[in-house]
Amino acid sequence: MxxxxxxxxxxxxxxxxxxxxxxxxxxxxxxxxxxxxxxxxxxxxxxxxxxxxxxxxxxxxxxxxxxxxxxxxxxxxxxxxxxxxxxxxxxxxxxxxxxxxxxxxxxxxxxxxxxxxxxxxxxxxxxxxxxxxxxxxxxxxxxxxxxxxxxxxxxxxxxxxxxxxxxxxxxxxxxAPKSTANYNYTLLRNFQKLTNQRFADLKLPKDYAELLYITPNHLNAICKDILGTSAGEVIRNRVILEAKRLLITLNLSVTQIAYNLNFTDSSYFTKFFKKYTGLTPEDFRKTL
Incomplete structure (x- = not known):
């Protein structure tokens, strides 16, 4: 590598x-x-x-x-x-x-x-x-x-x-889900676009719901209905994906990556990453 x-x-x-x-x-x-x-x-x-x-x-x-x-x-x-x-x-x-x-x-x-x-x-x-x-x-x-x-x-x-x-x-x-209104599908696509743009600074469903002019419960219901997962999990998965992309670059330290993703410190980032992937950032790098 x-x-x-x-x-x-x-x-x-x-x-x-x-x-x-x-x-x-x-x-x-x-x-x-x-x-x-x-x-x-x-x-x-x-x-x-x-x-x-x-x-x-x-x-x-x-x-x-x-x-x-x-x-x-x-x-x-x-x-x-x-x-x-x-x-x-x-x-x-x-x-x-x-x-x-x-x-x-x-x-x-x-x-x-x-x-x-x-x-x-x-x-x-x-x-x-x-x-x-x-x-x-x-x-x-x-x-x-x-x-x-x-x-x-x-x-x-x-x-x-x-x-x-x-x-x-x-x-x-x-x-495509036959029972889901086109409006809800459009909201989901817009939510996914927003998570791609704002995953580093917006970590909570309520932040995205506010941007979409809907309630957090409505956003969560749309994600559960169409994706089978919660809005919070959609956000977390996007953060983890970006963390994996950044971890491939070996000249970026874990501390720098945590900073880029707006975590308060590298230890919190490490705990977050391990909780949802089963590996520490350093262990993930060893698998590449």
């Missing part, structure tokens, strides 16, 4: 630096960027479709088996690593945060897609057989378009990518 945890921006691994996007078949990408198999972060969005291969890939410390016709999505800031077995191939698209902003009037349009909410279990999707040909066609069309350098070519790439996003989003429609 390196002292400085690697964080990659789109320019360090893209041949299209001025356009904020990288499009490639996966096998040559992996061959060119073998160091990306080690734990690292991205400052950009990351989408991979596997068409062949095996092994594991880990997103935010949760490991998944690699399977053909599995697609996964990552948002900026997530921790990621690979451990492949044998040959692996597919497609990869990396794109920057502002890539779609000049293309769409609604700059937060990607927030509509659950797989871009930063929640690990939403980001890994197995594509059903009936969609294999359509998904492959779209990825091939994106690759082809990126090689032609025609007028409005990047706009065509964006339009094709949006087709993929919409097709994948439709797969999750059946999984």
């Amino acid at each position: 390196k002292e400085q945890f690697p964080v990659y921006d789109i320019c360090t691994i893209s041949d299209f630096k001025q356009e904020d996007i990288l499009i490639s078949r996966f096998a040559p990408y992996l061959q060119s960027h073998k160091n990306l198999a080690l734990p690292h972060k991205h400052t950009f969005y990351h989408m991979v479709l596997f068409t062949e291969g095996a092994g594991t890939h880990a997103v935010d410390f949760t490991s998944f088996a690699v399977k053909p016709y599995q697609i996964y999505f990552m948002v900026p800031g997530q921790v990621h690593s690979w451990a492949f077995e044998g040959a692996v191939d597919g497609y990869i698209i990396n794109f920057s945060v502002p890539f779609f902003q000049s293309f769409l009037l609604k700059q937060d349009y990607l927030d509509n897609f659950q797989f871009f909410d930063g929640t690990t279990n939403h980001a890994i999707i197995n594509i059903p057989t009936e969609l294999h040909r359509q998904i492959i066609y779209l990825f091939e069309a994106i690759l082809h378009e990126s090689e032609l350098n025609l007028k409005l070519g990047l706009d065509m790439v964006k339009a094709l990518m949006l087709q993929i996003f919409i097709l994948i989003a439709r797969l999750n429609t059946a999984d």
Whole structure:
């Protein structure tokens, strides 16, 4: 493990630096960027479709088996690593945060897609057989378009990518809670966005409920109904996730991490971390 945890921006691994996007078949990408198999972060969005291969890939410390016709999505800031077995191939698209902003009037349009909410279990999707040909066609069309350098070519790439996003989003429609009002689901998404932004300084459900203009009981009921967990646990899990991300960087001391997460002192942070993970921060580092 390196002292400085690697964080990659789109320019360090893209041949299209001025356009904020990288499009490639996966096998040559992996061959060119073998160091990306080690734990690292991205400052950009990351989408991979596997068409062949095996092994594991880990997103935010949760490991998944690699399977053909599995697609996964990552948002900026997530921790990621690979451990492949044998040959692996597919497609990869990396794109920057502002890539779609000049293309769409609604700059937060990607927030509509659950797989871009930063929640690990939403980001890994197995594509059903009936969609294999359509998904492959779209990825091939994106690759082809990126090689032609025609007028409005990047706009065509964006339009094709949006087709993929919409097709994948439709797969999750059946999984949405039928009895939950759209209003409550919107509140939950807003709560999750707020926890991603304010987890360091807001630690109590009542703080988030106030920002959402609802009562703490209402917020807790929404989380229990849709997620099966309490609002307090959602906040704690986000704090623990960030603590794990920071602990990978060995040149940050536990005291510095506790300070970054607004704990009163490192001993309180250590007790908190061990209570919910079963490991002290130092022991967690030894597992990496």
